Amino acid sequence: MIQGIVIEGLVFGIMALGVFITFRVLDFADLTVDGSFPLGSAVMAMLLTAGVNPFFAMVAAFAAGGVAGAVTAVIHSKLKIPGLLAGILTMTMLHSVNLRIMGNRANVSLLRVDTLFRSISDYASSFMPGEYGILLFLALFTLIVLVATNLFFHTDFGITVGALGSNQQMITSQGMNPEVIKLLGVSLSNGLVGVSGALAAMYQGFADVNAGTGTVVAGLASVMIGEFLLRSNKIELLTLRVILGSILYRAIMFSGRQYGYLINLTANDLKLITGVLIIGCLVISKYGNGRLFSRKGKKA
């Protein structure tokens, strides 16, 4: 169970990292994620079925997600459509695109295809439980993604992306084009989401056109839970806590499923349990700021 939680936490953590870049760094509420996640799954599933190397397929999933993000950014900046609506539009259009990619099937099974995860699991099972092999691979993979993201945000351009989210006026007055920066930021974010979708397809053994439902909510919840775990403004900790938040989010879901019956809750109540537990986390995180300890009327 623990390995299940950490594996899912890492798989969806990369998606949460993408959500973190748009919502927190760029301050851009991007709902493309609900479409680019299954897009990554679809690209991975079809390429794997065609016998393409899984790592190359991962790069393709990154590129596909990036293009989806770029479409949102262009709709937003060139057509002057609000960011929220631009994301919803791209997400809606992606549903048809994803069906098209999967050959007009709603669900593409990878049971008869050699996914990367299955080879790792088979290889590892000679000396340890196969799941640990997947876990180690994902931990390493996530580490590489984290280091790359951190390095990116240390470059001049990365710092500019961060500055854009805080103060767009400043970027414009520095003679830089905020539209280009936003486009690259949103693309990068959705590229990561695409990679996460690709990993999820290999982990679950299928790509499903409806897999995007609720992705952005899960990502945001992970980001916020991460903020409750660690407080910092260093980019290394900011990105790390997103992954930790994602793992804790999956732990909350798992434990809801595992122990919900103790208080007579059925599987139908799970969304409620998850929501309440997350609200609990967020409230506790406010406790820590001392806000709930200070009475109204007094200075905080």
Place this chain on the structure above:
Amino acid sequence: MIRKIISGLVLSLVACALLTAGGAGDTTDDGTTRIGISKIVAHPALDAVEKGVQDELAARGITAVYDLQNANGDVNTATQIATKFKRDKVDVIVAIATPMAVSAANSVRDIPVVFSVVTDPVSAGLVPNLSKGEGNVTGLSDKTDIYAHLELFKRIAGIKTLGHIFTSSEANSAAALAELEDACKKLSIELVVQSINNSSEVKQATEAIIRRVDGIYLTTDNTVYSALPALVEVALSQKKPVFSSDPTSAIEGGCVIASGFDYYKAGRATGVMVADILGGKNPDSMPTKFLTDPSEQNLLLDLDAAKICGITLPADLVKSANQVIENGKLTTR
């Protein structure tokens, strides 16, 4: 500071809970039969399958502890549920609908997985072919058996030329057409096809072919069913029988035979497979089950329409029907 203490506490609590859970999982094998049922979403049809499985096992005197899981429409939790079943060491996993079945087959190798209402288990990669299971996986398909329908229709109404009306833009109708053509070839029936685009064309399409055919067969086509009364009127005026695959829309009368999928009965049939596995049968040797026998389906017969068409329905068929229209009255049994 307080924040750190609280967050530390919460984290360690979660960790403790999960660690003890990991330990407890190994001691659940205490002789009781445990069955995990997962479905993709709460939906009347899928709920009926879930209930059917439990009723069938209860009817066979098997008392089991059920773990009813539901992905709440979020396919990303499918593997989570499969992992839970694996950890709890249930005796049999019943996976309802394709995503649940594929993720269970993907992550569980040592517990029997019985899939239910998966339309095409071969292309989903669950089984290599329909005549056997694979390893720990077998199950039931909800595909309508067009061949069995046509065989029955031919036997009762002596069909030589068959009329078929379908909507070209409905994916399931287009897919069913290929199968229908195949079945007709096998039964040496000549097929006359009319395709329509919307429900207002149904009447016209029926009039165009009704004189040339001995009867009309309808697959599950939503657009055609919305204009069923018009179709039936034209057919009966020429004393030609209609065979429908949807008993629900046929209760208004007019279709001589309506035979279709019943999700509760599919659940019962899945329960039979589960019972067989609990009794020691190996999933590897169990073929994919289809509901072909009329008694496993919903069968509606309209004796009035049969009389108009000059068809006498065999007594055993009338006996096995669960809905019969006679003298304008619908009796359900």
